[in-house]
Amino acid sequence: MLARLILYFAYTLKRSPRYRRTKLFFYDLLENQDSQIKSYFDMFMICLVMTSVLLLIYEVNNEFNQLDIIFEYIIIALFIWEYLLRVWLCNDSHKIFLEYYEKTRYLNIPFRLRTALRLVFAQKIAYMLTPLALIDLLAIVSIYRPLQILRVFLIFRLLKLFRYFNNIKLFADVLASKRFELYTLAIFLGFLIFIGTISIYLLEHRDNSQQISSLFDALYFTIVTVATVGFGDISPQTGGGRLVAIAMIFSGLGVLAFFTSIIVAALSEKIQEVRDQKTHSELHRYASFVIICGFGRVGQHIATQLEKDKQRFVIIDNQEERIAKAKRRGYLAIHADASRNKVLKSAGINNKATAILCTTGNDVINVYITLTSRHLNPDIRIISRANHRENVKKLYQAGANDVLQPFEIASLVVAEYVGQPVAFEAIVGIINEEKNFVMETLCVHSGCFLDGIRLADIDFAQRKLMLVGIISTHALHQKHKNRYALKDQHFYFNPTAAFELQAQDLLVLLGKEVSIDYFRYQIESSRPKP
Amino acid sequence: MKQIIVFGYSVMSLEVMKRLNSKQHTLLFVSESDEEAERIIEQGFNTTVIDFRNDDELKAIGIGSSADIIFCFYPTDSDNVFLTISARALDKELSIIAIVDDPESAEKLLAAGANKIIDPYEICAKRTHNMLTKPDVTNMLDNTVFGQHDLNIAQIEIPKGSYLEDSKSSDLGLAEKYNLILIGIVDRELGDALHFAISEKKHILNAGDVLVVLGPSNEIKHFKEAVNGGYICWN
Numbered sequence: 153m154l155a156r157l158i159l160y161f162a163y164t165l166k167r168s169p170r171y172r173r174t175k176l177f178f179y180d181l182l183e184n185q186d187s188q189i190k191s192y193f194d195m196f197m198i199c200l201v202m203t204s205v206l207l208l209i210y211e212v213n214n215e216f217n218q219l220d221i222i223f224e225y226i227i228i229a230l231f232i233w234e235y236l237l238r239v240w241l242c243n244d245s246h247k248i249f250l251e252y253y254e255k256t257r258y259l260n261i262p263f264r265l266r267t268a269l270r271l272v273f274a275q276k277i278a279y280m281l282t283p284l285a286l287i288d289l290l291a292i293v294s295i296y297r298p299l300q301i302l303r304v305f306l307i308f309r310l311l312k313l314f315r316y317f318n319n320i321k322l323f324a325d326v327l328a329s330k331r332f333e334l335y336t337l338a339i340f341l342g343f344l345i346f347i348g349t350i351s352i353y354l355l356e357h358r359d360n361s362q363q364i365s366s367l368f369d370a371l372y373f374t375i376v377t378v379a380t381v382g383f384g385d386i387s388p389q390t391g392g393g394r395l396v397a398i399a400m401i402f403s404g405l406g407v408l409a410f411f412t413s414i415i416v417a418a419l420s421e422k423i424q425e426v427r428d429q430k431t432h433s434e435l436h437r438y439a440s441f442v443i444i445c446g447f448g449r450v451g452q453h454i455a456t457q458l459e460k461d462k463q464r465f466v467i468i469d470n471q472e473e474r475i476a477k478a479k480r481r482g483y484l485a486i487h488a489d490a491s492r493n494k495v496l497k498s499a500g501i502n503n504k505a506t507a508i509l510c511t512t513g514n515d516v517i518n519v520y521i522t523l524t525s526r527h528l529n530p531d532i533r534i535i536s537r538a539n540h541r542e543n544v545k546k547l548y549q550a551g552a553n554d555v556l557q558p559f560e561i562a563s564l565v566v567a568e569y570v571g572q573p574v575a576f577e578a579i580v581g582i583i584n585e586e587k588n589f590v591m592e593t594l595c596v597h598s599g600c601f602l603d604g605i606r607l608a609d610i611d612f613a614q615r616k617l618m619l620v621g622i623i624s625t626h627a628l629h630q631k632h633k634n635r636y637a638l639k640d641q642h643f644y645f646n647p648t649a650a651f652e653l654q655a656q657d658l659l660v661l662l663g664k665e666v667s668i669d670y671f672r673y674q675i676e677s678s679r680p681k682p
Numbered sequence: 683m684k685q686i687i688v689f690g691y692s693v694m695s696l697e698v699m700k701r702l703n704s705k706q707h708t709l710l711f712v713s714e715s716d717e718e719a720e721r722i723i724e725q726g727f728n729t730t731v732i733d734f735r736n737d738d739e740l741k742a743i744g745i746g747s748s749a750d751i752i753f754c755f756y757p758t759d760s761d762n763v764f765l766t767i768s769a770r771a772l773d774k775e776l777s778i779i780a781i782v783d784d785p786e787s788a789e790k791l792l793a794a795g796a797n798k799i800i801d802p803y804e805i806c807a808k809r810t811h812n813m814l815t816k817p818d819v820t821n822m823l824d825n826t827v828f829g830q831h832d833l834n835i836a837q838i839e840i841p842k843g844s845y846l847e848d849s850k851s852s853d854l855g856l857a858e859k860y861n862l863i864l865i866g867i868v869d870r871e872l873g874d875a876l877h878f879a880i881s882e883k884k885h886i887l888n889a890g891d892v893l894v895v896l897g898p899s900n901e902i903k904h905f906k907e908a909v910n911g912g913y914i915c916w917n
Contacts, residue, residue, distance in 0.1 A: 442814065453807030461815065507814055511807075535813050537806065540693075554813050554821075558806035563697030564828060566779060566800055570686065570702065570751055575837035578866050578876050578894045579827065589878045593818040618880045620863060620896065623818055634861065634898070636826050636833060643822050645833060646857055646897070658818055662865070663880055 155265040162246035194316035242279040348374035355392040378404035445490035446512030447474040507533040526551025598655030601678040608649035623658040690756035746772035754780035759787035770795030842889040851885040862897035
């Protein structure tokens with residue numbers, strides 16, 4: 153009966169969107185590293201813990217008044233809520249429960265409520281035993297003050313700050329990653345202390361019994377010496393004891409140096425990861441961005457252009473010096489191999505990246521990155537660079553939307569420059585927006601004031617615009633002359649006055665940026681609101 | 683007929699030579715070694731082998747006399763700078779076009795006397811950027827003006843005695859009469875800068891002014907004939 157009730161409850165939870173939303177909200181609040189409210193919550197908790205610690209310091213010499221006690225209770229209540237929420241968030245109990253239930257149904261074995269509950273609680277308890285969860289729990293216990301020894305738990309309240317600082321977590325990770333070295337060191341240190349304690353006790357106890365009266369004194373002296381602290385409250389009196397002390401000081405120095413070097417090495421390894429993480433979290437905040445693979449000559453020029461446009465981008469390159477260069481310029485950069493799925497995914501190819509530019513100097517790599525990106529995201533725009541003519545086709549096959557050849561374009565520029573310098577300056581000027589005149593396309597939205605209008609009725613000259621042509625997919629226009637086929641649409645050059653505009657046609661206009669912007673604004677505002 | 687001399691074997695030099703119309707220009711490729719020269723000859727270009735460091739040999743192939751344009755396409759910037767300095771010393775009027783590998787060398791090449799510097803990487807980057815920001819316009823230009831479709835941009839200089847002299851730029855009506863679009867004008871009264879046809883100024887055309895038009899090559903040819911009073915004149 154009870155089993156049935158729990159089962160019903162679990163299914164209700166599974167179906168309820170409200171439950172899911174609530175859980176997601178608390179996940180964002182407490183656990184999700186990328187969410188904004190978590191950082192506010194962390195800040196709030198840090199302030200609260202600091203206040204409570206200040207209160208505790210005050211309490212050492214003074215008695216609490218009513219207000220302080222209330223404040224203390226509020227803090228603890230918050231701690232308890234936080235702890236319970238975290239335990240709740242650590243996994244989905246109803247899923248485990250239902251999974252077990254469905255398994256029993258499938259295998260036709262009897263459903264045992266006890267096993268199901270054990271499965272559910274095993275995971276919760278595993279979470280509760282993690283260091284951070286234990287600290288949380290002990291910080292709550294610290295409310296119980298009467299027992300003097302329990303005052304130690306107040307320290308856990310300070311340790312609770314670990315939760316809210318991400319950087320401290322990093323230090324714990326560093327220690328964990330060097331576990332083997334640290335174990336070795338600890339065993340060596342243990343031996344050293346053991347030998348030191350025994351020999352000091354043997355050598356000193358008989359002649360210097362006031363100072364070294366027990367084995368504990370010997371241990372205390374050994375540790376103080378090995379750590380090169382040397383309080384001087386206990387000092388060896390016999391020649392043998394002093395020799396041992398000298399040996400301990402030198403070996404202590406060695407151990408300390410070794411320990412420091414391990415930590416420093418681990419930190420410097422880790423710091424790179426942290427930087428990459430920071431890049432990723434910053435990318436996550438952008439609404440849209442472009443991925444540039446390869447920060448060579450072409451990549452650098454593109455980055456400069458995009459920076460001018462205030463368009464967000466991230467650079468991926470596998471050469472360290474190039475990444476360093478990108479970072480010096482203040483760009484987001486990831487030091488990795490862009491042809492690996494993991495790298496592109498973590499850079500956000502499936503999230504907010506709008507385009508990928510493959511600009512490495514190696515065609516093989518460009519093809520590989522293009523293929524990988526297309527495989528990961530069928531809709532993303534891929535523009536790739538081909539250094540050799542014969543590879544253009546391969547890049548299109550690999551899934552590139554557009555392929556560029558640096559030398560081909562440059563030779564085109566040169567050839568035109570030789571023949572018609574003025575004409576070419578004009579077109580290059582328009583493309584590069586050097587002369588304040590730009591060529592832009594404006595879309596005729598359905599229902600806007602241009603929809604269905606003949607060109608004769610639009611006064612482009614009065615708007616200080618020049619109509620170069622119209623790009624359209626509409627079959628209705630096909631009777632017009634000057635038709636040029638583009639990829640999957642047609643370009644109508646110099647259309648006649650009888651040309652009737654259709655929705656989704658693109659006007660190719662030449663003019664000053666202000667005139668084009670104003671015309672775009674007129675089109676947008678005349679379009680019916682959805 | 684312009685005489686063009688191309689120095690240096692690179693992807694660029696072959697691409698440029700293929701693009702230049704051999705009816706309008708005579709091309710000469712200068713090679714460093716016989717082996718390289720053979721490869722170029724196979725592609726069907728005139729080739730000679732000289733050492734570009736030697737001024738007498740440069741003079742022998744026409745620099746300072748018959749050559750109009752030289753291309754410095756050596757892969758290393760220092761070679762290009764050296765060649766530019768030598769050529770400029772021999773001929774003040776020569777048009778020198780050089781490619782640059784390191785952007786910092788651009789200034790040095792200009793100081794050495796080059797007329798136009800080409801940075802292939804920068805051009806490629808700009809195009810990539812255009813493709814990203816204005817895919818429609820770039821795609822259209824690629825397929826028409828730069829591509830295989832017959833739509834060209836051309837410059838037409840107005841000769842003395844042309845019927846266009848003293849007419850207003852706004853009254854030309856090229857779109858209706860010739861199916862051409864007037865993009866801009868170089869009005870010699872205002873200097874050598876290009877003025878776009880949509881700016882407010884109404885230009886009075888004189889001999890020596892240059893019209894920049896966009897249109898099918900056939901129509902451009904017709905218009906040129908009309909401007910020149912019946913004679914075809916390749917500028």
